[in-house]
Amino acid sequence: MSSSETxxxxxxxxxxxxxxxxxxxxxxxxxxxxxxxxxIVTTIGDKKNEVEEDNSVVEWYNGLAKAYxxxxxxQFMNYGYAHLDQDQDAExxxxxxxxxxxxxxxxxxxxxxxxEVSCGRGAGAAWCVEKYSPQSYIGxxxxxxxxxxxxxxHSNIKNLSFVVSNAxxxxxxxxxxxxxxxxxxxxxxxGGPKAVRxxxxxxxxxxxxxxYLLWCDTCHIDQTGSSIxxxxxxxxxxxxxxxxITKNVLRARDIxxxxxxxxxxxxxxxxxRKLWLDFAGMPGSLIYENLREERIIYWRAVLTKK
Numbered sequence: 001m002s003s004s005e006t007x008x009x010x011x012x013x014x015x016x017x018x019x020x021x022x023x024x025x026x027x028x029x030x031x032x033x034x035x036x037x038x039x040i041v042t043t044i045g046d047k048k049n050e051v052e053e054d055n056s057v058v059e060w061y062n063g064l065a066k067a068y069x070x071x072x073x074x075q076f077m078n079y080g081y082a083h084l085d086q087d088q089d090a091e092x093x094x095x096x097x098x099x100x101x102x103x104x105x106x107x108x109x110x111x112x113x114x115x116e117v118s119c120g121r122g123a124g125a126a127w128c129v130e131k132y133s134p135q136s137y138i139g140x141x142x143x144x145x146x147x148x149x150x151x152x153x154h155s156n157i158k159n160l161s162f163v164v165s166n167a168x169x170x171x172x173x174x175x176x177x178x179x180x181x182x183x184x185x186x187x188x189x190x191g192g193p194k195a196v197r198x199x200x201x202x203x204x205x206x207x208x209x210x211x212y213l214l215w216c217d218t219c220h221i222d223q224t225g226s227s228i229x230x231x232x233x234x235x236x237x238x239x240x241x242x243x244x245i246t247k248n249v250l251r252a253r254d255i256x257x258x259x260x261x262x263x264x265x266x267x268x269x270x271x272x273r274k275l276w277l278d279f280a281g282m283p284g285s286l287i288y289e290n291l292r293e294e295r296i297i298y299w300r301a302v303l304t305k306k
Contacts, residue, residue: 057189058142058166065121065145073263075123075153078185079281079298080252081245088255095252100124102245103184103214104132105302111135112179115206117167117199118142118186122150122160128182129160142166168195169202176208183215187231196230204236207305213237216245216300218291228299241302246291249298257283 068074080095081102109132119125119139129137139162141147150162165172168190181203187196203213219227231237264276281287290296 057191061120061141061143062145065143065149068267069149071263071267073259075121077120078124079249080256081248082252082255084247084251086251086255095255096124097127099216099249099252100128100184102243102248102300103182103216104128105214105241105300107180107212107214107302109134109180113177114138114180114182115140115171115173115178116182116184117171117203118183118189119150119162121146122154122162124184125150125160125162126154126157129157134159136161138163140165140167140171167202168198171202171206173206175205177206179208179211181207181211181213183213183217185217187215187217188219193227193230193233196227197233200231200237201234204234204305209305211305212240213303213305214301215303216298218287218296218298220296221294228301231301231303236306237303238306239301240304243300244297245300246294246296246298250288250291253281253283253288 064074076093076096078096078099081099082095083098086095109128112134114128114134114137116125116128116137116139119141122139125137125139128134137160139147139150139160141150141162142165144164147162147164154160154162163172167186183199183203187199190196190199200213207213213231215228215231217228228239228242232239260280260282261277264273264280268276278285278287281291287296291298
């Protein structure tokens, strides 16, 4: 059996899996108010909280997928990348795919086996498959609701598939299954150094010799939050290239500010708007200011299997 056939068999076995990182019973309730605003309520066990008070990242994204399945503003969920001289009126969607272009960093994807960890709603995965023609491309995400959206929206794309699995748990793939692993703006949400180190270990395990981890994310200067060093602590991955793209990410946030604020004002309840502005890294938010003041750096990096 060829490597691509092995991957396809594993995906087939995973497709009916509803397992997520949180093993307790979780239910989402979408409350549509009289003014067409939407509020997500999450029940975990016998405890009910609004989603902004829930510490489970997986259930936050499960709730978003259920409440806003068709919002075009949420098909990509990264901060984007813009050239510093890019027109303020540029198409906002271009910033999202430009981030993927930066992360890919000129590496050859055509006819390769690719894994994207924490793929979100799959728009980036779909774009990569259509642009670069890999042999196979699998999007992995811990949110079962998000993966259902991926399958619904992108099932017609050849060589693209999606599975539910937690990024900081063992991946459902054999050793040396992939040529490249992508991670786009995700590791900061994994829950700390131990989880990121486990992710890095799994990446190294499933990469073939001379394989690449193509990665980008925010990193705190004082290492109180996410840090690129967590990816290399285990000694299985080494940094081949590391580029500070903070200014380009801020430029993208500036370009997308108008459309983002319009979306939040249109559909998000008043008592949740500050949370959403921070979540989206909009100008004036804490994350935006931390990036602007360089308390947080946005890196992209190419790491190779040692």
